[in-house]
Amino acid sequence: CGTCGGSDIDVDQARGSAVCTDCGSVLEDNIIVSEVQFVEGSGGVSSAVGQFVSADGPVKAPLLGSGFHTSVGKESRAQTLQGGKRQIQHLGSQLQLNQHCLDTAFNFFKMVVSKHLTRGRKTEHVIAACLYLVCRTEGTPHMLLDLSDLLQVNVYILGKTFLLLARELCINAPAIDPCLYIPRFAHMLEFGVKTHEVSMTALRLVQRMKRDWMHTGRRPSGLCGAALLVAARMHKFRRTVKDVISVVKVCQTTLRKRLTEFEDTPTSQLTIDEFMRVDLEQECDPPSFTAGQHKTKMQQLEQELTRKLDDVEGEISCYKNEIETELEKSRPKLRGIYAACTQETDPANAEVLSVNPDPAEPEDEVQAAAQRLTQDFLCHVIQEEEGWARVECLHKAPPLGAILGNLPSAAGLDLQQHLESAAEPEAEQVEGGELDLDGIDDQEIEKYILNDKEVEVKTELWMKQNAEYLKEQKEKEARIQKEKEQGTYKEKAKKPKKKREQKEASTAGEAIEMMLERKKISSKINYDVLRHLNSRGTGGGRGSSPSGAPSDPAAAAGRKRLHGRRKR
Known part of the structure; x- marks a missing residue:
């Protein structure tokens, strides 16, 4: 006994229990009896009590009447x-x-x-995994x-599902040998009598890939x-x-990658x-290792x-600063009136822009600066050429720095380019529609003419760009030719254009009416009402003034008096 340690145990086979006689503890209850009992039948034949049950544990289905077998009563596991x-x-x-x-797959399924691995999974998925496990x-x-x-x-x-079953059933599926699939794929590619030769070559290639x-x-x-592509x-x-x-x-990418690795x-x-004939003994490293x-x-x-x-960028920046310094030193200094202009401009506040100025700036200041420079230039030329010592400018303008302020410089505004373009005489228009080819030599003309190779390249490019259009045109011509041969082709009848009679309108109102009649702007507009309104507004065919005032002064005075009486 586990309680008192006694060994006096009373076992009752009828009740299937075991009790300790010393302390009264029930050691076992509902013991399954494995004894075989026999009963005697009506004919005097003895038979064993119960029935034999297999290890799977299904029971025999009951019979409902004579000849009626049903699955009612079967266990779910059996079904x-x-x-x-x-x-x-x-x-x-x-x-x-x-x-x-x-049979092996069915044993795997059992x-x-x-192990209750079918719960939460479709039966067809589990069966497919069992079959593939057998194939492996x-x-x-x-x-x-x-x-x-x-x-x-x-x-x-x-x-x-296959990986789950292999792990739970503790089955180590061996790696697949690619050589197993070579005969099958070679037969599907239809090599004819050389199927065996191609298969053997492909097997040799696969073995070489496995070594590498x-x-x-x-x-x-x-x-x-x-392997099959190379063998073929x-x-x-x-x-x-x-x-x-x-x-x-x-x-396709996987196949090309295997070919590249090989x-x-x-x-x-x-x-x-x-x-x-030759088998190389050396082995290559794995492709993943080589790629790494x-x-x-x-x-x-x-x-x-x-x-x-x-x-290199550091050296270039050093050289750049030195080059800019040397260029600044070697730059020629302006003399005369231009030197005065540069002195008036404060170099600390001047900003030289390398790009075009902002188009939103006012053009008046730019024009004033250009006019100032032109006047100074004319005064300087007149003093040098004619020797007039007392020639003065028309008016003493403020200095250039006061006019421009912090605006971009003349170089940034491209004033020199605009002045030169304005000073150039306008090209005379060629009369008679003839092209002026003076100054153009044969070499320059030949540059505009494509050679044979360039013509071929341009033609090929044009054909590629318009391939779909050309294909549609060919199909359309072939369809029309076929319909003409069959006699079913019908040409589209061209509608004759209606000649419009041009009527001259005497007034603007008539011209508008004619235009509305010719071009219907909307079908929801009653044009007769518009015409009636137009006739009322014109006052019997006479045009009204834009301000709406009456043309007769007497009538206007009478209306004014009537309006004054109503107010009173």
């Missing part, structure tokens, strides 16, 4: 297993799996049901994508597609990338005969280049 077995048989027949694989363990040439196509389910959902660490962590279909070209079969990807079910290996430098090294090297080069650029 799940029955439906799962039926779906496994259906999918297995489509994948052309043998009976051994189907293990999944016993038995080494059949089937992919998870094949099951995805049959069930029309996302392949990532099936992959997630291109297999680990990659989908086998991508390696098979690259080696045996002079014209198979495009689209033909291969439609069979192996990978995207191109970086030493095996790609061998000829066809050397590849079929290349990325690190590129980052180091970028850092070194950035450092060198910074050094």
Whole structure:
């Protein structure tokens, strides 16, 4: 006894209990009796009491009357297993799996049901995962994508379910060998009698890829597609990338990436005969490792280049300051009246702008500055040429700095360019519509004429830009020609243009009425009412004054007196 430590236990087989006689503790209750009992039937035949139950635990379904078998009373587990077995048989027949694989898949399904892994998941997903688990363990040439196509389910959902079942059932699915899929894909690409030769070459390529660490962590279909494409070209079969990807079910980028990785290996430098006879012993590094090294090297080069650029920019800035200083020293100094103008302008406040001035500034100040410069220039020229010592300007204007203030300088305003363009005489207009070719030589004319190569390039560019339009025109011409041959073509009848009779209007009102009649502005306007209003407003055909005043002074005076009486 666990309470008092006594060993005197009273066991009652009828009640199925065990009681300690020393302290009275009930040690066991409702004990399952494993004894076999027999009863004697009406015919004197003895039979065992109860029935045999399998390890799965289903019970026999009851019979409702004679010949009526029903699933009422069956356990839910039995129904799940029955439906799962039926779906496994259906999918297995489509994948052309043998009976051994189907039985193994059903055993996996029973293990999944016993561990309650079907809860919250669709039965078809679990069955597909069990079938793919069998394909991985038995080494059949089937992919998870094949099951995805049959069930029309996302392949990532099936992959997630497969990984869960493999982890919970403690099954280590072996890695897929790409060589399993080569015969299948080669048969689908239809190489004819050379299917075996192409398959053997592709197998050799796949084995070489596996030695160069291109297999680990990659989908086998991508390696098979690259190997089959190269093998087909080696045996002079014209198979495009689209033909291969439609069979192996990978995207074009993946296939091209596998080809690029294989191109970086030493095996790609061998000829066809050397590849079929020689096996290179050396192995290449994995593509991911090589790409990581290349990325690190590129980052180091970028850092070194950035450092060198910074050094060069520092040297350039030093040279730039020295060059500006030397240019400022070597710049010729202005003399005469221009020197006075530069002295009047404060260099500390003057801002020399290298861009055009703001167009929003007033033009009056610019014109005043230009007029001032022109007058000073004329005065200086007259004094030098004719020797007039007492010639003065027309009026003494304020200094240039007072006029311009902090405005941009003459160089920033492009005044010199405007003055030169204004001083140039206007070109005489060519009369008679003839082009003046004076001063143009043959070499300059030849520059405007395209040579044969430029004509071809421009023609090709034009054809590419207008390819759709030209195609539509050809289809239209072919359709019209076909309709003419069949006699069903009908030309569109051209509507004759109506000649409009030009009527001269005597007044502006008549001209407006004629225009409204010719061009209906709106269908909701009653033009007769407008015409009546026009006739009333004109006062019997006479035009009214714009101010609305009456033309008769006497009538106006009478109306004024009447208005005054009403006010009173």
